Amino acid sequence: MTDRALAVVRAGALTTVQDQGRPGHAHLGVPRSGALDAPAAALANRLVGNPVEAAVLETTLNGCTVRPRSVVTVAVTGAPCPVTVGGRPAPWGAPVRVPAGALLDIGPARAGVRSYVAVAGGVAVDPVLGSRSTDLLSGLGPPPLTDGTVLPLGRPDGVHTRVDVVPHPGPPSELVLRVTPGPRDDWFTASALRTLATGTYRVSSASNRIGLRTDGPSLERAVSGELPSEGMVLGAVQVPPDGRPVVFLADHPTTGGYPVIAVVRGADLPAAAQAVPGTPVRFMVVRRR
Structure with missing residues (x-):
């Protein structure tokens, strides 16, 4: 089995694979789907050197925990939340190196609803109609993650961004x-x-x-x-x-x-x-x- 993979240890309330969705199929009864907070997903991809269309993980409220099988670079954006690697605090909104076998924990949202986890190389599940997005209504794409799911990863093809500040709006008070x-x-x-x-x-x-x-x-x-x-x-x-x-x-x-x-x-x-x-x-x- 490939070493370019993520093992899901804690799936959380609802964690799905999302990209830019599958537009252009409404005449077939297929929704667009895709990341609900598209700018946050795009920013996470940018931080790890992925193209904007790479698939990411979208968490809901209480995050998730994954274990990479090889060294990976990740970034978490969207809803602000605590991030730990191997039990140690790691930055939110910046590239983070995660050693092989270490637990990456994306904690509960401190504000907002959905956090986005990008991994250098992207989540490489099989695309359906040109997209890797999970569609909860039609059932297209991979099912929502469950404990024990193993997700294949692509090969990184870019250099991650070095940043001091993430220019992204916070969750709305109104x-x-x-x-x-x-x-x-x-x-x-x-x-x-x-x-x-x-x-x-x-x-x-x-x-x-x-x-x-x-x-x-x-x-x-x-x-x-x-x-x-x-x-x-x-x-x-x-x-x-x-x-x-x-x-x-x-x-x-x-x-x-x-x-x-x-x-x-x-x-x-x-x-x-x-x-x-x-x-x-x-x-x-x-x-x-």
């Missing part, structure tokens, strides 16, 4: 999501649109990689009944029967029958990946130009 109304905003009352723009919402504990659910006031429908199933895009703000907005994230379904009142600007979605349950959410309506 999640501000700029939204463009439509395509089905006419299915809602004028008061519903005002509520979306001024209402007090918070991130629900039921949120996941498929969608960020919110707790707060319901949005009143002007049109009863349901739509025929239609295409859904990343960032769509869908309103299910309970009236509380759901923001579609990377593993979202490609079609749906509940009306979409607005769509979130793509630049605001990485912060949604790091918003812990209870975080205030403000929808800022930006009209089409």
